[in-house]
Amino acid sequence: MKVECIDYRQLPGLNPILPQYLYQYDQVATLYDCPVHLSLEDLKKRADSVLRNPPTFPRDQLVDMTLEFNQRVGASEEVFQNLKKLRSSKTLAVVTGQQPGFFGGPAFTVYKALTAVRLAQILNEEGYSAVPVFWLASDDSDFQEVRSTSFFDAGGELFAASYPGPQKNSSRMVGTIPLDAVEECFSHLQEQGLKGEFQKEVLQILQDTYPPxxxxxxxxxxxxxxxxxxxxLVLFDALLPQYKQGLESLFSVAIEQRQDIVRALQKRAEVLKEKGFEAQVRVQDSESLIFWTEGEERYKLEYRAEQYQKKTGTPLQLNGQQLLEEFGKQAGRLAPNVLLRPIVQDHLFPTVAYVGGAAEVAYYAQICAIGPFWNKEMAVFPRVGITLVDRKAQRLLGKYGLTVTDILQCTPQEISLRIVEGKDPEKILGKLESVQEELRTALKSLGNDIVKIDPTVAEMLGGAEKKILYQIEKVQKRFIANHRNQQENFGQHLDYLYSHLYPKGKLQERVISFNQFMSEEGPDLVERLMDVINPFCPNHQVISL
Known part of the structure; x- marks a missing residue:
């Protein structure tokens, strides 16, 4: 595998805070608690700090409640060894996470886990005790965001695999949705056919891990x-009710100091705006940071008229004390929102760093403003960004003198103009027609002169003229046919490059399922990528397969 790097500042559509976080950290340092991504030494400093001030949540309780879910999903012996390590107060965690996307969701889910695992390995190599943790945000309720992922069919055409389910306005937590309709999705995959020689193996993996x-x-x-x-890789399920039993003090702060927390977030939004950024989460005066759960559904709580109220669903009105009393009766009633969840994660785990994408790096610029309410110092490590380039794409890029950066930065129309520049077929056809006309004129004039001296030679010249013009017409027709074929091929080639490297006008990692890449490269792709990725490289990594 060959790895090349693209500066994130060359990529379109990214949250503008990410390039500054990566390349000009001093410009955004006041928005964050500590850098962990700039160098290994920074990560080690953070590790030492966490070891000096570990979270107070009981380690044995944390491990015991995490065990059951890992057993249920068939975790390996290595996971249970890491859970055993986690019982020790000397062990650190590199945490990442994502909503439970269908068939794993887009490839970046895997890249998050890859980054977390590699960072934990590096810390272990440096003499620390560290384990990677993946937080399954099972309590998320945005089903539309997780229900689809994309593949290439046997002909190389992009198609979506989507799970049928709740309507757009459903409040059901996605982790609870059963897969009783998954056979329909497998039938669709098999009808389409996956591109790649390992499609049978990949379909078997999916059928084994995504049964009804x-x-x-x-x-x-x-x-x-x-x-x-x-x-x-240790998995943590956010729907575990047991872990919330130890969060009473955390939710108490969120409720009792709600107004000050909201002011801190709004002030941070003003600072972000002054620096030219938009807050990732717009915080209103009614913000609570808390969700209310009922069975398998989750509802946002708002604070209005000194009461916590459900934004949707059946009416609910509770004051702060009553809300805490409900939590005391049933800890699973309350759930953190996107700004409070990292506080919860660091309350449970000895988090040396949270591995996140561009949006999460932006979230942390807000979260760091409220960490002090819980005496938390937050750290976010940008996940490795990857574009995988298959052999055909490599060949086509070489054929046309293009780079992956060209595809990501330019529209297909701009690429077309660049390729055809200096290749004007109409101009060449015009020259051929001029040559034909000049030959006719010259040969006619020559024939008129020769016929006066030797008519038989003039007759021979007439025959030669027909042959010469016939050959030129043949060249003309061949040129037109070849040009038409080249145009058709070029259009197809350009479609291939964009659909595979920049599908739907987005980075490949945000659209294509990692299963697709395994179908083409083999089920051992994770291991091969683990050997080549560099978490401390600040650039987007382009990997030629």
């Missing part, structure tokens, strides 16, 4: 356990 008897979170857990089997 599982739900979304169990399936993603099984799939990740299979992919990362040798690496001991």
């Amino acid at each position: 008897t599982k739900n979304f979170r169990e399936a993603l857990g099984s799939w990740l356990s299979h992919l990362f089997r040798p690496y001991g």
